[in-house]
Amino acid sequence: MDNFTFYSPTYFVFGKDEENKTGSLVKRFGGSKVLIHYGGGSIVRSGLLDRVKDSLNKEGIDFVELGGVQPNPRSGLVYEGIELCRKEKIDFVLAVGGGSTIDSSKAIAAGVVYEGDFWDYFQGKPITKALPIGTILTISAAGSEGSSDAVITNEDGMYKRGSRGEALRPSFSILNPALTQTLPHFQIGCGITDIMAHLFERYFTVTEEVEVTDRLIESLLLTMIHEGPRVIENHDNYHAQANIMWAGMMAHNNSCGVGRDQDWASHDIEHELSAIYDCAHGAGLAVVFPAWMTYTMKHDINRFAQLAVRVWGCQMDYKHPENTARAGIAALKQFLKSIGMPSDFAELGADKKDIEKMAHTACYGDGRDGYIGGFAKLGEADVVEIYRLML
Amino acid sequence: MDNFTFYSPTYFVFGKDEENKTGSLVKRFGGSKVLIHYGGGSIVRSGLLDRVKDSLNKEGIDFVELGGVQPNPRSGLVYEGIELCRKEKIDFVLAVGGGSTIDSSKAIAAGVVYEGDFWDYFQGKPITKALPIGTILTISAAGSEGSSDAVITNEDGMYKRGSRGEALRPSFSILNPALTQTLPHFQIGCGITDIMAHLFERYFTVTEEVEVTDRLIESLLLTMIHEGPRVIENHDNYHAQANIMWAGMMAHNNSCGVGRDQDWASHDIEHELSAIYDCAHGAGLAVVFPAWMTYTMKHDINRFAQLAVRVWGCQMDYKHPENTARAGIAALKQFLKSIGMPSDFAELGADKKDIEKMAHTACYGDGRDGYIGGFAKLGEADVVEIYRLML
Numbered sequence: 001m002d003n004f005t006f007y008s009p010t011y012f013v014f015g016k017d018e019e020n021k022t023g024s025l026v027k028r029f030g031g032s033k034v035l036i037h038y039g040g041g042s043i044v045r046s047g048l049l050d051r052v053k054d055s056l057n058k059e060g061i062d063f064v065e066l067g068g069v070q071p072n073p074r075s076g077l078v079y080e081g082i083e084l085c086r087k088e089k090i091d092f093v094l095a096v097g098g099g100s101t102i103d104s105s106k107a108i109a110a111g112v113v114y115e116g117d118f119w120d121y122f123q124g125k126p127i128t129k130a131l132p133i134g135t136i137l138t139i140s141a142a143g144s145e146g147s148s149d150a151v152i153t154n155e156d157g158m159y160k161r162g163s164r165g166e167a168l169r170p171s172f173s174i175l176n177p178a179l180t181q182t183l184p185h186f187q188i189g190c191g192i193t194d195i196m197a198h199l200f201e202r203y204f205t206v207t208e209e210v211e212v213t214d215r216l217i218e219s220l221l222l223t224m225i226h227e228g229p230r231v232i233e234n235h236d237n238y239h240a241q242a243n244i245m246w247a248g249m250m251a252h253n254n255s256c257g258v259g260r261d262q263d264w265a266s267h268d269i270e271h272e273l274s275a276i277y278d279c280a281h282g283a284g285l286a287v288v289f290p291a292w293m294t295y296t297m298k299h300d301i302n303r304f305a306q307l308a309v310r311v312w313g314c315q316m317d318y319k320h321p322e323n324t325a326r327a328g329i330a331a332l333k334q335f336l337k338s339i340g341m342p343s344d345f346a347e348l349g350a351d352k353k354d355i356e357k358m359a360h361t362a363c364y365g366d367g368r369d370g371y372i373g374g375f376a377k378l379g380e381a382d383v384v385e386i387y388r389l390m391l
Numbered sequence: 392m393d394n395f396t397f398y399s400p401t402y403f404v405f406g407k408d409e410e411n412k413t414g415s416l417v418k419r420f421g422g423s424k425v426l427i428h429y430g431g432g433s434i435v436r437s438g439l440l441d442r443v444k445d446s447l448n449k450e451g452i453d454f455v456e457l458g459g460v461q462p463n464p465r466s467g468l469v470y471e472g473i474e475l476c477r478k479e480k481i482d483f484v485l486a487v488g489g490g491s492t493i494d495s496s497k498a499i500a501a502g503v504v505y506e507g508d509f510w511d512y513f514q515g516k517p518i519t520k521a522l523p524i525g526t527i528l529t530i531s532a533a534g535s536e537g538s539s540d541a542v543i544t545n546e547d548g549m550y551k552r553g554s555r556g557e558a559l560r561p562s563f564s565i566l567n568p569a570l571t572q573t574l575p576h577f578q579i580g581c582g583i584t585d586i587m588a589h590l591f592e593r594y595f596t597v598t599e600e601v602e603v604t605d606r607l608i609e610s611l612l613l614t615m616i617h618e619g620p621r622v623i624e625n626h627d628n629y630h631a632q633a634n635i636m637w638a639g640m641m642a643h644n645n646s647c648g649v650g651r652d653q654d655w656a657s658h659d660i661e662h663e664l665s666a667i668y669d670c671a672h673g674a675g676l677a678v679v680f681p682a683w684m685t686y687t688m689k690h691d692i693n694r695f696a697q698l699a700v701r702v703w704g705c706q707m708d709y710k711h712p713e714n715t716a717r718a719g720i721a722a723l724k725q726f727l728k729s730i731g732m733p734s735d736f737a738e739l740g741a742d743k744k745d746i747e748k749m750a751h752t753a754c755y756g757d758g759r760d761g762y763i764g765g766f767a768k769l770g771e772a773d774v775v776e777i778y779r780l781m782l
Contacts, residue, residue: 209633
């Protein structure tokens with residue numbers, strides 16, 4: 001196990017109706033004038049936005065609103081948010097939505113207190129300060145409610161980049177599973193896939209002797225395999241939604257990823273897909289992961305076999321562990337299909353003519369040195385092969 | 392799943408040689424004059440205390456020392472520590488040791504800033520403030536390095552009581568697995584048992600539909616079953632010690648115990664044993680848990696069978712699940728024996744003549760209403776029966 005630090009100081013408030021505590025939580029964490037940042041009309045129609053405003057009003061906390069966050073959140077709205085916060089002297093950013101809204105809020109919160117262009121932070125500059133952030137989560141997926149990360153799409157070229165910094169950890173996050181019950185079928189499937197992807201990215205490692213984090217990751221995957229089909233069958237299954245919501249946070253606050261190298265090539269490969277075709281991130285990951293696994297399993301057959309046995313319940317083929325590894329990948333494919341996810345370029349709306357371009361950007365974009373992935377180091381030719389496995 | 396809050400704002404610094412960062416960490420969390428609190432001479436002999444002092448000196452941080460913490464830490468030393476801190480105008484308490492040292496430090500940190508008798512906090516008064524606390528952990532066991540709890544033994548009658556409060560969460564905790572390699576065999580076994588006990592206390596619940604926390608607990612138990620025998624066989628196995636150390640923290644910071652009722656009767660039952668016989672807490676738990684399980688399994692046979700299958704690898708007897716439940720308890724007994732733990736009153740040095748007295752104190756002490764346990768509600772007669780199963 002490698003040396004590491006772990007710091008997750010977010011105050012999590014979990015359960016039914018907890019959004020009614022928003023006002024007192026903003027006050028606890030020092031907010032006096034709030035930007036409420038959100039996406040489309042669903043939080044208006046559902047009455048959630050009104051409940052949040054009521055809660056702020058009860059505590060006498062002033063606020064302004066900025067809606068319009070899109071999936072794969074855009075740099076343009078971040079600039080708009082930063083300007084608005086400065087004009088209105090905002091001291092707290094409150095995200096009401098899913099990962100896109102939270103990431104947009106994080107970028108705004110960091111940008112407001114930075115004199116330069118916020119995009120610097122998405123080109124490698126470390127984030128050391130930001131306005132305090134609170135979140136009210138409406139989609140179990142990205143894990144941004146407990147993470148130190150944010151991903152933004154630059155509209156000038158439509159490419160996605162990530163940033164990271166302890167200052168981006170939310171001060172508080174309200175997780176009410178009931179808020180996820182009204183989501184469309186497809187979006188729930190994408191969320192399940194995204195959570196599992198965060199676990200796979202951490203599972204595949206070259207670091208030896210990390211049994212505790214192996215087991216923690218496996219436990220969260222087993223939870224997703226048990227609860228995923230239950231919420232797909234019945235969105236109103238509060239307890240299944242609740243289990244997924246906590247698993248989604250734990251999958252990405254890094255408590256199960258410490259002390260080990262992680263991979264993350266699949267996210268780089270997917271980011272090119274969603275940047276060009278604007279497909280849902282989870283749907284893109286559903287197509288990428290089986291292909292990435294098929295291509296890279298040769299790097300550590302026994303790790304893939306371990307996943308297959310412990311998580312998918314496959315029988316171990318002790319003589320030919322590669323058969324077990326393949327059975328695990330087949331089980332993943334079957335699972336993703338069962339929750340309504342696409343399985344290839346055609347279902348995703350992607351086009352094979354872009355493969356070379358995407359592979360190049362994945363490997364060389366954003367100052368990368370031509371290689372991606374911590375578990376299996378992949379060059380441009382490897383990534384081309386992986387995209388081809390998605391045809 | 393029940394509504395809950397979860398807040399674990401401790402900054403964890405994990406790995407080899409990390410105690411050399413003590414000075415900068417104390418500074419980061421606002422300390423300028425430190426009480427170094429510790430137990431016996433082992434941290435002096437090993438050179439750890441010198442390294443910690445060097446690190447503080449390098450940052451120009453002043454300190455005073457208070458050693459002498461015993462296992463089952465005593466109220467007397469807490470009073471002494473409070474007085475010393477006030478006299479020396481201490482603003483940060485640094486624990487160097489295991490759970491006893493950390494708990495004693497927590498009690499001192501809370502007592503210094505409280506006008507009344509610190510024991511009030513161990514009789515139910517909520518702790519709302521304390522000096523900031525840092526820990527350098529030398530024993531994987533109690534989980535106090537990441538928890539909001541402390542347990543102190545009152546010398547006036549030798550009874551143990553616990554207290555809890557967010558203010559008791561350490562600001563930082565340094566976890567260097569190499570520090571645990573020099574521990575005696577027996578103490579390592581006790582630590583393994585204590586960690587597993589924290590998981591069992593959370594596992595046995597009446598709350599329905601908590602798959603994610605069931606699975607997380609199981610993953611940590613599986614880790615202990617894998618790594619425990621490896622450290623017993625070879626104390627110098629750094630990676631096995633590392634896996635246990637992170638599991639020990641995760642077992643008790645409550646990330647795997649949220650949203651569910653917990654039991655904790657076994658801790659109450661054990662506290663009477665270690666208060667009277669001054670036995671090691673882990674050794675006491677090794678005797679208590681199999682007895683408690685045998686007595687209470689009738690309350691939810693299927694939960695015991697689930698544990699037996701998922702954690703101990705027992706075959707499910709679908710026709711007679713109680714056979715599977717029993718096989719799991721037998722596997723636990725065998726495991727505890729293999730790591731050198733006692734299995735009955737005689738090996739623990741306990742005496743059956745005290746059973747009635749202990750059962751009464753467990754159920755009625757500290758203002759309790761005659762019943763203990765969240766999973767199985769136990770009265771005095773039940774607790775007597777459980778003690779008798781330990782003969």
